Amino acid sequence: xxxxxxxxxxxxxxxxxxxxxxxxxxxxxxxxxxxxxxxxxxxxxxxxxxxxxxxxxxxxxxxxxxxxxxxxxxxxxxxxxxxxxxxxxxxxxxxxxxxxxxxxxxxxxxxxxxxxxxxxxxxxxxxxxxxxxxxxxxxxxxxxxxxxxxxxxxxxxxxxxxxxxxxxxxxxxxxxxxxxxxxxxxxxxxxxxxxxxxxxxxxxxxxxxxxxxxxxxxxxxxxxxxxxx
Amino acid sequence: xxxxxxxxxxxxxxxxxxxxxxxxxxxxxxxxxxxxxxxxxxxxxxxxxxxxxxxxxxxxxxxxxxxxxxxxxxxxxxxxxxxxxxxxxxxxxxxxxxxxxxxxxxxxxxxxxxxxxxxxxxxxxxx
Amino acid sequence: xxxxxxxxxxxxxxxxxxxxxxxxxxxxxxxxxxxxxxxxxxxxxxxxxxxxxxxxxxxxxxxxxxxxxxxxxxxxxxxxxxxxxxxxxxxxxxxxxxxxxxxxxxxxxxxxxxxxxxxxxxxxxxxxxxxxxxxxxxxxxxxxxxxxxxxxxxxxxxxxxxxxxxxxxxxxxxxxxxxxxxxxxxxxxxxxxxxxxxxxxxxxxxxxxxxxxxxxxxxxxxxxxxxxxxxxxxxxxxxxxxxxxxxxxxxxxxxxxxxxxxxxxxxxxxxxxxxxxxxxxxxxxxxxxxxxxxx
Numbered sequence: 001x002x003x004x005x006x007x008x009x010x011x012x013x014x015x016x017x018x019x020x021x022x023x024x025x026x027x028x029x030x031x032x033x034x035x036x037x038x039x040x041x042x043x044x045x046x047x048x049x050x051x052x053x054x055x056x057x058x059x060x061x062x063x064x065x066x067x068x069x070x071x072x073x074x075x076x077x078x079x080x081x082x083x084x085x086x087x088x089x090x091x092x093x094x095x096x097x098x099x100x101x102x103x104x105x106x107x108x109x110x111x112x113x114x115x116x117x118x119x120x121x122x123x124x125x126x127x128x129x130x131x132x133x134x135x136x137x138x139x140x141x142x143x144x145x146x147x148x149x150x151x152x153x154x155x156x157x158x159x160x161x162x163x164x165x166x167x168x169x170x171x172x173x174x175x176x177x178x179x180x181x182x183x184x185x186x187x188x189x190x191x192x193x194x195x196x197x198x199x200x201x202x203x204x205x206x207x208x209x210x211x212x213x214x215x216x217x218x219x220x221x222x223x224x225x226x227x228x229x
Numbered sequence: 230x231x232x233x234x235x236x237x238x239x240x241x242x243x244x245x246x247x248x249x250x251x252x253x254x255x256x257x258x259x260x261x262x263x264x265x266x267x268x269x270x271x272x273x274x275x276x277x278x279x280x281x282x283x284x285x286x287x288x289x290x291x292x293x294x295x296x297x298x299x300x301x302x303x304x305x306x307x308x309x310x311x312x313x314x315x316x317x318x319x320x321x322x323x324x325x326x327x328x329x330x331x332x333x334x335x336x337x338x339x340x341x342x343x344x345x346x347x348x349x350x351x352x353x354x355x356x
Numbered sequence: 357x358x359x360x361x362x363x364x365x366x367x368x369x370x371x372x373x374x375x376x377x378x379x380x381x382x383x384x385x386x387x388x389x390x391x392x393x394x395x396x397x398x399x400x401x402x403x404x405x406x407x408x409x410x411x412x413x414x415x416x417x418x419x420x421x422x423x424x425x426x427x428x429x430x431x432x433x434x435x436x437x438x439x440x441x442x443x444x445x446x447x448x449x450x451x452x453x454x455x456x457x458x459x460x461x462x463x464x465x466x467x468x469x470x471x472x473x474x475x476x477x478x479x480x481x482x483x484x485x486x487x488x489x490x491x492x493x494x495x496x497x498x499x500x501x502x503x504x505x506x507x508x509x510x511x512x513x514x515x516x517x518x519x520x521x522x523x524x525x526x527x528x529x530x531x532x533x534x535x536x537x538x539x540x541x542x543x544x545x546x547x548x549x550x551x552x553x554x555x556x557x558x559x560x561x562x563x564x565x566x567x568x569x570x571x572x573x574x575x576x577x578x579x580x581x582x583x584x585x586x587x588x589x590x591x592x593x594x595x596x597x598x599x600x601x602x603x604x605x606x607x608x609x610x611x612x613x614x615x616x617x618x619x620x621x622x623x624x625x626x627x628x629x630x631x632x633x634x635x636x637x638x639x640x641x642x643x644x645x646x647x648x649x650x651x
Contacts, residue, residue, distance in 0.1 A: 348366070352404075
């Protein structure tokens, strides 16, 4: 750590090249500070989209760390690179046509059966999901459990990049959530009711009113809207 | 019997991977007599071991190690207590460790297969 | 109710659900509650035979760590492949400190395993802890006149070091059948491999073995076959149904799990799960005119 122009800085290595960057920046901002421009591998900048997967090591630590560049602050002695995309085979399927059974996940992704329960996927996940557990549930054909355990997956693909069995965990989990949502989850009664209300024209009047507002009035309404806590 | 360097290499690799001494086998043939799959095999189990003893790399091309189901009937029959299935596995592993897949997952129809069949098969037949 | 730690394995949660359901039910009859580990992973189904590939030992050992963390010293299995893999991995690390320490170092999020767990098969519980008399006492519908072929397969008895019976002349399933009031049938293929995982890429090998094994049981007069292995069950049941399409003269022999046979004899027929079987077991069990009619 050193002082540069009176503010604290840290020394990081982006793809092996050394940079002095202000302390407290996220990896993403530090890269931009160092002169890199993101064209791909960036998205929401808020930790939700999974586009900015990063791998790094810290000096003196054998562990390979994984995180999102927009969420992690730089540390002194950080060796990092971005991994914005992991090539991982995603099967083609038509959700409407899929014959759903317990075997659906293994049928489309038989490589699931190559899992050795090494737990590397779980240790890799920047969302702290129990990835190995949902892979095991997938092998057992428990689609609901896969959907629930993987609910917070943001598809960054880091698990698939590190898996020795070459499993595309995030695609398997997405398929599980799709099957669960379409075929297995209980129907949402209030949603159905609301769709009926919309179909019956219950909100047409309010909608028309909004459509016909001037830009200024619309702005004012937006600024004074009530937000649920 | 004189083994040249490449013969010794294969022998050494199989012994290292299996943890077995190939020369502990005296070719009595009991493994082959009890093996339930000899009809489908191109080499008898004792012939596989013989080839390993001689360092004959053609054993890597044989079908037998891929038909062996690690059922262990040879293992309980061997009068010398040799782990014949481990030798079969070592031969498979030499290929698998070069990123070879005996079973092509991209073309596999897994729709009627239970998980237990897939897990066991892919553990033994994909690299 | 005595509680025991139970490792189901993947199949018992899916294709072999009838195995688990019947085991839970007969255990209750015997005053035993199978407490499933709250968290477990696939055992790998087949034991790795290479001396240096410890990665494939991690799955089985991780399960033993989970059992130990729950405070158990024994872990009970039903599936013979899980039983075999867990026992052999356990044996490996108990006798090889170096390998155990490598595995422990790799599993850096878990507390070190030190061989605290003993893996036991459910059949060992029946024979060694409860005893056949105890089983006999729970029989409500004796399997009178029903001839049952005990199919041991490979993994219950081999290798000798972990096998639960004599690999050349096993008797544990025979004793179970007798305790349930049935007649164990002596047939030459009781320990012959069904072709195992070749069912994925060399189906013809398995069809041949299925014909030999089930045909042999039929020739010996068996009404049905019992097994402890979900893969044997798939090969002998589902593949036998396929065999019937190409060999119509083949006489089908139903294949059920040993716990399903117990469930029938204990009168727990509701949990038998036979509807999933490719070859209907009910005629073999005379269920249509005996047990079912008494329900």
